[in-house]
Amino acid sequence: MLCQLSINNFAIVRFLELDFSPGMTSITGETGAGKSIAIDALGLCLGNRADASSVRPGASKTEVSARFSLHDVPLAKRWLEDNDLELDDECILRRTIGSDGRSRAYINGNPVPLTQLKLLGQLLVGIHGQHAHHAMLKSEHQLTLLDSYANHRLLIDTVTASYQRCKQIEAELKQLEASQHERIARKQLVQYQVEELDEFDLKVGEFEEIEQEHKRLANGTELVDSCQASLYLLTDGEESNIESLLNKVVSLAENLQSYDPALTNVSTMLNEALIQVQESAGELQHYLSKLELDPAYFAYLEERLSKAMQLARKHHVSPDKLAEHHLALKAELTTLDDDETKLEEIQLQVEASKSAYLANAQKLSQSRARYAKELDKLVTQSIHELNMPKGKFTIEVNFNPEIMSVNGSDNIEFMVTTNPGQPLQPISRVASGGELSRIGLGIQVITAKKVATPTLIFDEVDVGISGPTAAVVGRMLRSLGESTQVLCVTHLPQVAGNGHQHMFVNKFNKAGSTETTMTPLDKEQRIQELARLLGGDTITSNTLANARELLQ
Incomplete structure (x- = not known):
């Protein structure tokens, strides 16, 4: 899990050193305060792109480091061992960006290419952004969500290898056929x-x-x-x-x-x-x-x-x-x-490689269909809890042997009905913005439980949700935080109140420059912050009572 994040001269942050705990951490702040700034800074340590604009004005460079505990993270440990990067119970990712735009990356003090930072980062942190539900409208993202839930990595690797073998042999055949005349x-x-x-x-x-x-x-x-x-x-x-x-x-x-x-x-x-x-x-x-x-x-x-x-x-x-x-x-x-004989042999190899590919793709498709039924029930139950009591969700998995790709031969379609009597239709045609947010959030939480990533970040994924639904979302994220470290940037008091701990982001002017800070809140401070989220600038005894009730 993420234990500590240190930020120096990043955007409007002069210096921040944040300690994180297990469970769900709520992150709130006023509009425009930069609630996602820690997430953006962490993204640099995970290999996100950066340029000179990341550097705080007047500073020579930005430096961000993240310290992770590798307890119960065997995949990350194995990756570090395979890459000879000083395996220990902790791991430190560090990134510097100079005012000239040049970037350097380090793992446990060793300089590494940015690609290695990305590969290790994927094993340590999963980020769900506020626009993730819009990506869910795309077929390829729907496929990714289903495969993530089903943990199809090995099956997809097998399909990818057989697909690449097919293309390699087809290229040889094409070359021989082109020169045949x-x-x-x-x-x-x-x-x-x-x-x-x-x-x-x-x-x-x-x-x-x-x-x-x-x-x-x-x-x-x-x-x-x-x-x-x-x-x-x-x-x-x-x-x-x-x-x-x-x-x-x-x-x-x-x-x-x-x-x-x-x-x-x-x-x-x-x-x-x-x-x-x-x-x-x-x-x-x-x-x-x-x-x-x-x-x-x-x-x-x-x-x-x-x-x-x-x-x-x-x-x-x-x-x-x-x-x-x-x-x-x-x-x-x-x-x-011999070339004539080889041409005949390669023609046979093409057919054999296609058969092998289709056999692997069929196996992947069957597994997808099996896990799709399981996910159908869980997402349908989730959207019922998220104030869509008559909604129904299902995933159509259609195997098409004419399709050949590194991800198999399936057409995937998320189907949904939100009102009784209506037939199932593609989610892109039926769901409203609010319904899409709730369905997307439900899928993200469910799939996150199945993915072995020790830290999950939800960056304002509750946009478009309010009232009793927000309380359900908060309980979902807290439940997820019981087994996985969850960082949740939110503007909803019902979600923030479910956090095991709470951090407040504040932006202020000092000596003619703007700075952002992020501080942990104790219980009384949390009540004040939840009351602010409930009632705005005017905090009354009723909003304070409501805030205390949320914390209970």
């Missing part, structure tokens, strides 16, 4: 190219081999002539050849070596040269014996070489890269085939 055209082209290259069937490295073999056969005559001429010079020349000349030189060198050992190396090198010449001649003889100049094979090579170069030009690659290009096209064709 281009993909089909590309597949036809690639398939033709692959078939053409399959037929040619050039292997990796084959072009280089063909090119080399073609070059050899194209120069076959020159190869034969050159080999024969080389053999003639090496060994076959009748008058002289290199082998016979080397033999003579080797003999001379061997004789010289016998005279002078210093010539041994010369003799050795000449012998090695003779051996090299003889081996070279043998290699040439062997090469010539195996050399075949097959015109048919040469024609085959020339045709294949020409075809490879033609296909390379067609595919805009170099001939030596044609085989790799062929493999790349085959891989692309496989991918395109």
